[in-house]
Amino acid sequence: MTSALPGLHPLSEPGAYDALLARMGARRFVLIGEASHGTHEFYRERAALTRRLIEDHGFTAVAVEADWPDAYRVNRYVRGQNGDHSAAQALGDFGRFPRWMWRNEDVRDFVTWLRGHNERRPQAQAGFYGIDLYSLHRSMDAVVAYLDGVDPAAAQRARQRYSCFEPYGDDPQSYGLATAYGVDEPCEDEAVAQLLELQRREAQTHGPDLLAGDDLFYAEQNARLALNAERYYREMFRGRLDTWNLRDTHMADTVDALAEHQRAQGLEPRIVVWAHNSHLGDARATEVSWRQGQENLGQYLRERHPGQTFILGQSTHSGEVLAADDWGQPGRVKGVRPALAGSVEAALHDLGVGDFWLDLQGEVPEALQAERLQRFIGVIYRPGTERQSHYYHTRLPEQYDALLYLDQTAALVPLDAGSGSDEGELPDTYPSGQ
Structure with a gap:
């Protein structure tokens, strides 16, 4: 199949993200997900899109799936309000399992950029905040x-x-x-x-x-x-x-x-939210809602702010991921199995386009309109029980406004040699891993 499909934008084309950013930039809340907590490309592309939203569309905050006190230290750093001398130092309060989720090279590079942006444009600063509740x-x-x-x-x-x-x-x-x-x-x-x-x-x-x-x-x-x-x-x-x-x-x-x-404070708030697909993809389009009554952040923001919320999911077919075998164990690079036949990921791979983003609010390819399995990898990855541990049914066009698909992906690079569990409160993402 070719890139002539409606709404499909190969990333190899010049200005591939322009139409996506124009749509995102018209909303007040932009939610950018990830199919795992340990994939380099998800973090890299999310940061690149966020930089454009801040620079070109005046977004005022990045709100992430992290604890409020840990992220607020970063917020003070990017605004020049504390004594940290580097982004890596400002990320120092992320000490609990899984440290790699925020203490990694991609987040460090984004925080470094955000500090520089705020110094260059003091009248258009953006903050960095945590929205989770484990602390x-x-x-x-x-x-x-x-x-x-x-x-x-x-x-x-x-x-x-x-x-x-x-x-x-x-x-x-x-x-x-x-x-x-x-x-x-x-x-x-x-x-x-x-x-x-x-x-x-x-x-x-x-x-x-x-x-x-x-x-x-x-x-x-x-x-x-x-x-x-x-x-x-x-x-x-x-x-x-x-x-x-x-x-x-x-x-x-x-x-x-x-x-x-x-x-x-006199600002017009425009917020980018970073979290797992399981939190940001509208739960009403998923098996966990139909069978268990589970709701999520993406659903809530769509309900509270109709027409002002844009949801971008991310997905991959195979490659590597940084994940643990079990709670509190160090993260290690694991191979991600090729997607199961009949899944969303397999259908995207079979398009034969490579890396692309897909508009899900227009004319969606017929193969993606039906209910399909979708893969979700958190901080734990269990390839041996992948169907039971990491897949559930979804309706993709109802779940996201657009989907970024990266066919082959690599693992995050952590800032710490060991990323196991420290003493203290429950690990981030407990007990779901997402």
């Missing part, structure tokens, strides 16, 4: 640290409230297990009270017509994260499927809160 204890510590600097009495109240979590140490799983079954009373009321106090502080300090300060916004988001993480860890041990929905709701709420904060 329960670090977020509580950040709330107290902020209040220590502005209101010691309020800091003491925060310590008192968060002391509810102290019997469980730094292990949120112990907290979740003890409170899920009524052995101990949950700390939800204390977390709610702390968030409400910070929200009252914002209203009293700034009023409805004044700009909200970044430091207070950072603290308030940490308090919101602590509340949602508390609920997440409790629900995890009740065996309910809605922990996924709770997590993705938190991510969508964080994107919206960031947009509102930027609007309060």
Whole structure:
């Protein structure tokens, strides 16, 4: 088959991304996914598209599938607000499994570029933010640290409230297990009270017509994260499927809160979101929604911002990936098996075009209109059970607005020799791996 197919744009052609960027640039929220957390080309192309959106279309923020405190250190670096001397140093708070997901050469290079862009164009700066919810204890510590600097009495109240979590140490799983079954009373009321106090502080300090300060916004988001993480860890041990929905709701709420904060600062918020396809591809077009009721970030943003959200998925047929065998184990380069016959990836490979992006909102090739298997690789890759572990049915044209297909791909290059699990809170992407 040839590139004469409607809506198919080979990357080998000059200006291959121009039409895609024109469509993306007309939206307020651009979601760029990935079919794995360990593929170099996914990170490279996503960064290249994001650079164009920031430079040419005035996008104001990059929001990534990472914890708020870890990413906020990077945000301060790209804005010249902290003492880090390099992008690699600014990425230093990403210390838990899987470190390679953000501590890799492609992210380092993008952060370096973003710092330079912000220095060159101080009136058109873009920030870097995390939207995930695993940093329960670090977020509580950040709330107290902020209040220590502005209101010691309020800091003491925060310590008192968060002391509810102290019997469980730094292990949120112990907290979740003890409170899920009524052995101990949950700390939800204390977390709610702390968030409400910070929200009252914002209203009293700034009023409805004044700009909200970044430091207070950072603290308030940490308090919101602590509340949602508390609920997440409790629900995890009740065996309910809605922990996924709770997590993705938190991510969508964080994107919206960031947009509102930027609007309060006098900006017109335009946000690029980086996350796995499983979070960004509209869940309503997937088997996990039809059978399990799973929802996701892409669905939420489409529902909340109709006509203002653009979703680009990424896919590959075969190659290599950086992934672990199991939780907490070091990442290693693994061969990615050729896509299963009948899958989305096999159909894209059979087009015989190589690397391309495909417009899914126009005339879609008949072979891709039907329900098909689609592959999802997170931070763990199990080739031996690939059909059961990494594939489920989807309807591609309903899932994304466009798809970037890279036929043969290579593994990410991590910044650290070992990328296993450190002591502390749960690993990013737990328990789904995505």
